[in-house]
Amino acid sequence: MRTIFSALFLSLAGFCATAQTVKTYAGVQYTGSGSYTGYRNNHKDTVLFSAPMGIDIDTLGRLYVSNEHNIFWVKADRGFLAAGYTLDPTYPSAADSKDGGGSIARFSRPAGLAIHPGTNELFVADLDNNQIRKMEPYINNGTQQIVSTFAGVKLFNGAHLDAAKSSAKFNGPSGIAVAANGDVYVADRNNHVIRKISGGSVTTIAGSPGNAGYVNATGSAARFAAPYNVFLDGNDLLVADYGNSAIRRINLSTNAVSDVVNTGLFGPKDLCKVGSALYIVESLCVKKYDNSNLVVFAGNANQNGYTDAVGTAARFEDLSGIVYDKKNDLFYVVDMGNNVVRSILPSLAPVCSFVASTTSATKGQTVILTNTSTNKPSAFKWTISPSSYSLLNNTKLTDSVVYVSFSQAGTYSIKLYVANLSGSDSLLKSNHIAVSSVTVAPVADFMASDTTPLLSDIISLIDLSKNTPTQWTWRISPSTYKWMNATDSNSKIPNVQFTATGKYTITLIASNASGANTLTKKDYINIQNTSIYNSVKSGFVIYPNPTEDVLNVMTTEQTIIELYNSYGLLVKSNDLIEGVNPISVSELPAGTYILKLKTSQGQYSQKVIVNH
Numbered sequence: 001m002r003t004i005f006s007a008l009f010l011s012l013a014g015f016c017a018t019a020q021t022v023k024t025y026a027g028v029q030y031t032g033s034g035s036y037t038g039y040r041n042n043h044k045d046t047v048l049f050s051a052p053m054g055i056d057i058d059t060l061g062r063l064y065v066s067n068e069h070n071i072f073w074v075k076a077d078r079g080f081l082a083a084g085y086t087l088d089p090t091y092p093s094a095a096d097s098k099d100g101g102g103s104i105a106r107f108s109r110p111a112g113l114a115i116h117p118g119t120n121e122l123f124v125a126d127l128d129n130n131q132i133r134k135m136e137p138y139i140n141n142g143t144q145q146i147v148s149t150f151a152g153v154k155l156f157n158g159a160h161l162d163a164a165k166s167s168a169k170f171n172g173p174s175g176i177a178v179a180a181n182g183d184v185y186v187a188d189r190n191n192h193v194i195r196k197i198s199g200g201s202v203t204t205i206a207g208s209p210g211n212a213g214y215v216n217a218t219g220s221a222a223r224f225a226a227p228y229n230v231f232l233d234g235n236d237l238l239v240a241d242y243g244n245s246a247i248r249r250i251n252l253s254t255n256a257v258s259d260v261v262n263t264g265l266f267g268p269k270d271l272c273k274v275g276s277a278l279y280i281v282e283s284l285c286v287k288k289y290d291n292s293n294l295v296v297f298a299g300n301a302n303q304n305g306y307t308d309a310v311g312t313a314a315r316f317e318d319l320s321g322i323v324y325d326k327k328n329d330l331f332y333v334v335d336m337g338n339n340v341v342r343s344i345l346p347s348l349a350p351v352c353s354f355v356a357s358t359t360s361a362t363k364g365q366t367v368i369l370t371n372t373s374t375n376k377p378s379a380f381k382w383t384i385s386p387s388s389y390s391l392l393n394n395t396k397l398t399d400s401v402v403y404v405s406f407s408q409a410g411t412y413s414i415k416l417y418v419a420n421l422s423g424s425d426s427l428l429k430s431n432h433i434a435v436s437s438v439t440v441a442p443v444a445d446f447m448a449s450d451t452t453p454l455l456s457d458i459i460s461l462i463d464l465s466k467n468t469p470t471q472w473t474w475r476i477s478p479s480t481y482k483w484m485n486a487t488d489s490n491s492k493i494p495n496v497q498f499t500a501t502g503k504y505t506i507t508l509i510a511s512n513a514s515g516a517n518t519l520t521k522k523d524y525i526n527i528q529n530t531s532i533y534n535s536v537k538s539g540f541v542i543y544p545n546p547t548e549d550v551l552n553v554m555t556t557e558q559t560i561i562e563l564y565n566s567y568g569l570l571v572k573s574n575d576l577i578e579g580v581n582p583i584s585v586s587e588l589p590a591g592t593y594i595l596k597l598k599t600s601q602g603q604y605s606q607k608v609i610v611n612h
Contacts, residue, residue, distance in 0.1 A: 020298045020344050021422060022307075022314035025332060026065075026074045027052070027340035029306050031317065033068060035339070036088050047072065047079040049339045050089045053127075054113040055321040055332055058120045059552050059582045062138055063323075063332060065341055066110035066124065069094045071135065074341070082122075083135055083147045084110070097129040097154040101144030107133065112175040112229055112270075112321070116182065117554060117580035118543065123150065123184055125173040130155040132173060132186060132197065150184070151197050160191045160209035161202075168202035170195070175229025175270070177237065180541070180554060180580070185237055187227040194227060194239060194250060205255045214244045215257075222257035224248070229270040229321070234556065234578045240268040240280070247271060247280060247289070264294040266301065270321045272331075275558075275577055281322045281333060284315075286344065298344050306338045316342070326577075327550075327584045328421055329376065349423025350377035354416045357464065361435050364405050364468040366392060366493070369414060371400040373425070377418035385413045393460050393493045394567045401570070403462065403493070406435040441515030442469040446508045449568040452526050454605045457594050458484050458497045459525075459568035461506065465517070469510035477505045485566060495567055501527045528603075540597060546609035549586035553597070554579065560598040563608070566591055585610050 026044040035048040054066035062073045070084025083105040085094045096106035108128035115122055120137035122145075131152035135145050151165040158171025172190030179185075184197040185205075193207030206222045213223030225243025232238075237250040238260060245267060247260040260278070270281040277290035285299030298314050305315030317337025324331055331344040350373045357368035371380055382397040384404065389412070392403040406412060411431040418425055445464040453459050463472055474489045480500035487494040498504065503523040510517055541554040553561060555576050561583070563572040571593070574583060585593075588610055596605045 020311050020314075020346050022298050022309060022311075023343050023345070024308055025341045025343040026063075026079060027338075029338045029340050031337060031339070033339070034088065034090050036086060042079045044074045044077055044079040047074075049341075051336050052334050052339065052341065053109075053111045053320045053336055054125070055323050055334045055341065056113040056115045056122070057323050057325055057332070058115045058122075058138065059117070059550050059580070060120065060138065061325075061327065061550065061582070061584075063325075063341070064113050064115070064122055065334065066107075066113055068109065069107050071107070071110060071113075071122070071124065073138070080141070082138075082145050083107075095128065097126065097131060097149070099146075099148045101146045104144075105135075105147035107147075111173070112187070114176040114178045114184070116178050117180050117552070118541070121178075123176050123178050125176045125186060126152075127172060127174055130158040130170045130173065132170070132176065132184065151202055158190050160188070160193070160204075162195075162204055163202060165197060165200055165202060168197075175227070175240065177230045177232045179232055185230050185232070187230045187239065189226050189228060189242075192224050192226060192243075194224070194230065194237065205252075206250050206257050212243060214241075214246070216248075216259060217257060219255040222255075228268065231271050231273060232579070233273050238271060238273070238278070240271050242267050242269060247278065261289050261294065269319065272322050272324050273577070274324050274326075275575075279322060279324070279331065281319045283318050285312075286319070286322065286331070286333060297346075304337070306335075308342075326574075327582055330421060345422045347420060347422050348375045350375040350418045350420055350425050352377075352416055352418045352425040352427040354414070354427065354429075356414065356433055359433050361406060361433060362438050362466050362468045363407060363409060363435060364470075365435075365466055366462055366464050367404050367406070367433060368462075368464075369402045369404060369416075371416060371418065373416075373418045375420065375422070377420050379419040379424075381417040383415040383417075385415075386410070393462065393569060394565065395569065399569075399571070406433070409435050409437045411435070438467045439514055440467050442467045442510040442512055442517045444469075444508050444510040444517040444519035446506070446519065446521075448506070448525060449570070450564070451524060452528060453498065453568075454594075454596070454603070455498060455501070455527060456605055456607060457564065457568065457596070458495050458566055461494050461496060461508075463492050463508065463510065465508070465510040467514075468512055470512045471510070473509040473511075475507040475509075477507075478502070498525065498527050503527075540604065542595065542606055542608070545606075546611045547585060548611055549584065551583045551585050551595075551608060553581045553583060553595075555581070555597070555599075557599055557601075562596045562598070563588075564594045564596065566593070 027049045033051040050068035068089040071082040095108035098106035111127040112125040122135040124133040132150045134150040159169040161169035174189040175187030177185045186195040191209045192212045212225040215223035228242040229240045239248040245265045246262040280287045286297045288297040307315035320336040321334040353372045388408040395402040412433045413430045415428040443466040449460040484495040504525040506524045507520040559576040593608045
């Protein structure tokens with residue numbers, strides 16, 4: 001076993017890379033264990049956990065926490081018993097291995113948790129039973145989640161045996177991960193090995209049972225020391241190698257073990273990856289490893305306690321698990337020593353800014369207001385004064401970008417309010433847009449919402465003409481297209497879908513009582529060959545579709561997704577990481593959308609239906 005107290009480790013104790021805000025998310029702080037929650041329907045801020053240990057989040061946003069002898073989930077402001085014994089955990093009947101629904105089921109010190117990315121089934125490393133348990137996915141509050149034994153023989157003292165699932169033996173399984181194909185990986189801590197459950201059998205993929213050490217090699221020649229948890233990273237399995245104070249990597253094609261981080265850590269218990277960065281849980285702090293740099297992300301490696309604060313001013317008592325909530329750009333950590341779940345906000349509050357496509361417009365001219373705020377705001381509210389204006393092309397005052405035209409001459413003030421989970425900001429530009437009345441012929445101008453759409457996409461042609469045109473004539477060549485959403489060639493902002501690949505020339509004739517003006521943009525729209533996109537299609541899984549509140553996008557590489565509504569307007573954009581990425585669509589109106597996925601290899605689009 002190797003323990004590292006390096007100069008690097010000591011230098012990290014007081015250093016924080018950015019301003020991370022640590023808050024108590026669920027539970028009542030106390031030290032020790034033995035308290036209990038009552039039965040169910042508790043407010044999350046009043047739940048009494050007893051030595052919580054594991055954590056994961058499902059695609060519906062339910063945060064599961066393994067308590068001393070049960071599993072709870074938390075969403076919004078509520079905390080619910082999912083399964084297990086919820087009364088005094090010191091009672092003799094509290095700990096057992098019993099399959100069944102809800103409070104009928106029994107666990108004995110459930111530890112690591114892992115959600116199946118496709119089914120929302122929950123897999124549990126049942127530490128003191130030396131078993132792996134499985135819990136059916138959440139249906140509704142009136143339907144119990146059924147617990148079954150997935151693998152392992154119930155043992156008071158652990159052992160090691162590779163065999164069929166029902167006959168296999170574990171020794172202190174503490175960490176778990178599940179792949180999209182259903183393969184389950186287990187950190188079998190007291191055996192010092194990593195196990196795999198696949199096709200009805202349990203095998204050891206790395207390490208030697210009962211033989212602790214520190215060896216980078218392949219399969220049984222490798223050595224670990226009390227591996228605590230595991231995290232799937234594409235075709236690699238990352239291991240929090242607690243006893244060796246290291247993060248190790250297992251290539252799942254070859255079972256070769258190598259180092260990821262081997263200095264500056266002390267007893268890592270869990271980890272997750274966001275983008276290129278690893279977030280590593282130790283007992284008293286969370287560290288971030290990126291581009292070969294290791295820093296303290298939150299907490300202090302040398303001081304314990306209970307303090308909600310920013311970065312290294314925060315204090316933890318005994319951290320044991322971490323999960324990243326992509327939807328809210330938020331980390332959750334289990335503070336086992338304080339019996340609470342804490343949240344860590346990695347992002348800063350937004351700084352509001354916006355631009356207008358023009359600040360000198362004529363009556364009826366389309367003006368585009370675009371949010372340019374920093375720090376990723378997730379909520380927007382525009383205020384335009386006076387109110388003699390119209391929103392165009394189905395945009396709303398709660399969109400990041402709005403299209404507006406003004407019906408009266410004068411000056412207009414624009415205000416934007418933006419917010420995210422870290423805070424809010426607003427900006428008022430008084431008398432920002434001057435609108436005039438004119439009696440001269442228009443000056444034609446336009447833009448497209450997307451100049452490189454796919455065949456399945458709908459785009460908007462947006463009139464930007466000056467001098468108050470009252471009539472519009474659009475011409476498109478070649479003629480392989482169709483008008484959409486009850487628009488046509490005389491609409492101010494028509495919607496178009498193209499039916500053949502190639503380049504399209506767009507012409508707009510804008511006119512009023514004083515005359516007309518024409519603008520042509522040659523080869524302005526380019527519909528690329530669909531074979532470019534089809535080559536990427538096999539790398540994605542998109543589900544459920546139709547969906548009500550969350551769309552899951554599983555990708556094998558870094559991807560940018562863009563979601564367009566039926567008017568061709570971009571309504572959501574996200575950077576995805578490898579694995580399953582839940583995308584919230586609960587705030588969008590019901591309807592049909594186009595999901596566009598962009599990678600270094602090309603693009604792919606798919607129709608998505610949102611039902612509420």
